[in-house]
Amino acid sequence: MIADTKTPGGHGEPPLLVDIRGLSIGFAASGSGAPIVRDIDLAIRAGECVALVGESGSGKSLTARSLLNLAGDGARVESRRFHLRGRDARGFREADWRRLRGTVTGLVMQDALVSLDPLRTIGQEVGEVLSEHRILRGRTAIAARVRDVLGKVGIPDPEVRSRQYAHQLSGGLRQRALIAAAIAGDPDLIIADEPTTSLDVAVQAQVLQVLAERVREGAGLLLISHDLAVVSGIADRVIVMREGRAVDSGPTADVLMRPRHPYTRQLIAAIPSAASRGRRLASATPVGPSGPARAAPPPRRGPGDVPVLEVRGIAKDYPTRPGIGRAGSTLTALTDVSFAVRAGEVVGIVGESGSGKSTCAKIVLGLLAPDRGAVRLLGQPWSGIREPERRPLRPRLQYIPQDALSSFDPRYRVSEIIAANLAGLRPADRPGRVAALLEQVGLRADLAGRHPRALSGGQRQRVSIARALAAEPALIVCDEPVSALDIGIQAQVLDLLGDLRDRLGTALLFISHDLGVIQHLADRVLVFHDGRLVEEGPVGEVLCTPGHAYTRTLLAAQPRLAGGLPAHAH
Template identity: 45%
Template sequence: MSAALQVRGLRISFEGEPVVDDVSFTVDRGECIAIVGESGAGKSLTARALLGLTPAGADVALDELIVDGTDTAGLTEHAWRAVRGAGIALVSQDALVSLDPLRRIGTEIAEPLLLHRLVRGRAERAARVRDLLRKVWMPDPDRRARQHPHELSGGLRQRALIASALAAVPAVLVADEPTTALDATVQARILGLLREITDAGTALVFISHDFAAVRRIADRVLVMRGGVIVESGPVAEVLENPRHEYTKQLLTATIHEPRASVPADSPPVLIADGVSRSFGTVPAVIDASFTLKDGRTLGVVGESGSGKTTLARMIVGVDAPDSGSLQWTTERRVQLVHQNPLGAFDPRWTIGHSLREALEAGGVPRAQRPARVAGLLAEVDLAPELAERRPSALSGGQRQRAAIARALAADPQVLVLDEPVSALDPSVRERVLRVLARLQQERQLTMIFVSHDLDVVGAVADEVLVMQDGRIVEQGTTAAVFATPQHPFTRELLDAGGAADR
């Protein structure tokens, strides 16, 4: 089978400092290669270089970059526009940032169809958009096409982004962490879809920190560290018998330590009784009842759009239920750690500025704030000099820990974490989870952990709620629910999570 993508001698540097060094690989039509490595390894920079999208200030050199038979080395930006979309397309990591907040989802997906003149007329365009949304299992595609990105959950936004990338039927698809925001069942479907697209002749470059997903979808794998490919080969060979010590470390980091048991007789700190919330005529949470116990971690799992984030927002108090009650047994300070730390921080401010603002809001005197900022950064294992950086200058794992530090500035007793490790590679994810476990013990925190990653929830949560279409369909101790699920949807979630491992 002929090559759809050929890369030879790719080098990227900033101010003379190399960050991608002599990367070369070929992807045949109908083949998927996966690129894995820690944050900062150069994976995403490599991906963007394949589309001529490296950031300002980057010095890019390459010996060869052939996309679908076109030599793109030295192409002008105008010439690149004819290649992007139809020749090569990108599904980027951050759907909220990648989608235009002012445009409706349908308009976003239709743009490649218009640019490459693939459809004629509004009716045909609307039909193609609808078909693309159905292809990525978007529920209620007609309504979703009329919505803006902020009206969709993280998983639904990611599906919309994949639909947009597929619109012009590219010869090469570059998927940069395409399933990080997706729950187990939708992830299994999207991985299946990407594999189907590959088997039909598309060349797929799949960048991921999820080794279970890589094992399921890829034919070959490249392991990157410090901008260099340190190991490569067939997936089974590299993942089952890694030769490089770094590959062995990455694989070890995917194995979670089970959570130590916590006494079950902890007193309740929050009692939810029949909580419901709708947006217009669309119900988001329906009659939710549960108890949150002191010092314990409650996991909340479910598909995208199941109501997890809406429930979390009501617990924090940034949204109010239409009916039912959330009763705290004593006065509690509650803080939210957002799903998207890059979007949650003001991009104009340094991390130190954001932390000082949080301390000011908490009543900390000005003279004490510099020392408290350094202390907060130390608590989450961040160097004090990172206070002078802006969010965009931090890695994903550093941003997530900075977001946790900002939440801790208010000295909360309850921490609500919405997908806190979904975008992190295995070793960084484990570092963040260890930080959270230590903070919970040292600060005696009660936590609510919202996640689509059942493996992580199984390792960190004492109890779990399973949500489907706004309802809690099953709840109990994590060990009992995972070992003997009673509801068909819980069994489907657990089966889908396991399917990625096979």
């Protein structure tokens, strides 16, 4: 156990909102009966942000949810001390916990679209805590407070937005609406569980600014994140968790710039960056405070001269929905975008939400027809033709999504998911080929009989890669394939994609909001803004000496590690 608390009641110190000693959490139904979270100390003062970091399964979210009595059915929560705002929560009844949620503690989850009720307006979501806890009475007073809170979190036109539903808002606006719902009751403590995962750097910066403002106003913040750069920019103290225990803790700059524990150094070594380019991430081994030793991958075959993909002047317009813009007007998603991807080349696409990245990917995949321009795959027409004409080339173009689980048929086992891309192979030969593909992506052959829900997030993403490789593609479109993965699993998947590019010569069109990932993996980068390709070139030139003002804005918004060093310069 690592003690990470100050003595309560110290002279001149802000009050303790959370004072927990020796927290252990287990489940009676678990096979071993051993606690999942073991002997954790946690203290959070008013006006302070404490971050929990670590890989998936380390116990971060379980620890945070215990502060709301939401650890789960059958959870056994034990501690030597469990004080919330000076009260011993070990004696709380359910009614006490209900009063605490929303008024003393607010919760911000990772996926706002899932967390917000699709059948209720944003105003109803934000106003719920005000009416349920009788903080305000009367529709007029509640509506006024809702508008005020929406404005505080940076949502424009709060009167209009309060009448809209979650699906009518952008990702950044949804996340800010979720924060508004969490802070509407002016809670002393905010728990934010991966609140910026999968958001682009610009929207991420906006969301973090809202949370930081609440801390400056005196609220406590418990932040859970796998992004060490995000943690560095907002947290006062950090607790590093591994396998349910706290293995490192202290002031943020000390933990991230002078890590004491080998595991903390391992996490920092796994961050993709320009400096990690040409080296493996997952095999980086800590050799001391000075830095990690990284293993080099096999020699790489360079990109070929022949393009596998040619995109020429594509454009896409959408008619605006009623109530948005002028009647009969159009929204331009892409304008005159041209680029090529060569065999064995990794081309990155970056840009904020709404920049046209996903529209471009859909056109490349043949899922959306461009209004103007053309796409060619392996020298053959790809756009402007019917799907039956595409069918012979379709296996040569594959896709790796951000959320592998949602892309799988839940009825299928791993073997069936992969075998679906083995057209033309005799049924008797398929089990052997599936086993070989699983081995190629670093998975055991015996996983072929499992359903995807029985696999970890990293294993599911490897199955997604194996499915794509089964068709022996010339090009794989990767849409944020590592954004939702923790640091360690992200490192493994990036190493795998790099190896496949090096060994097989597979080209990748790689969409990411993480510039460090692009710097680590890509050969060239395309910068999208407002539907236009505003800058392109070798990744080292564009992201080190950008020529366009928008590229400089993206780089400026990228979170940095403690000490002012770029997160992706380690």
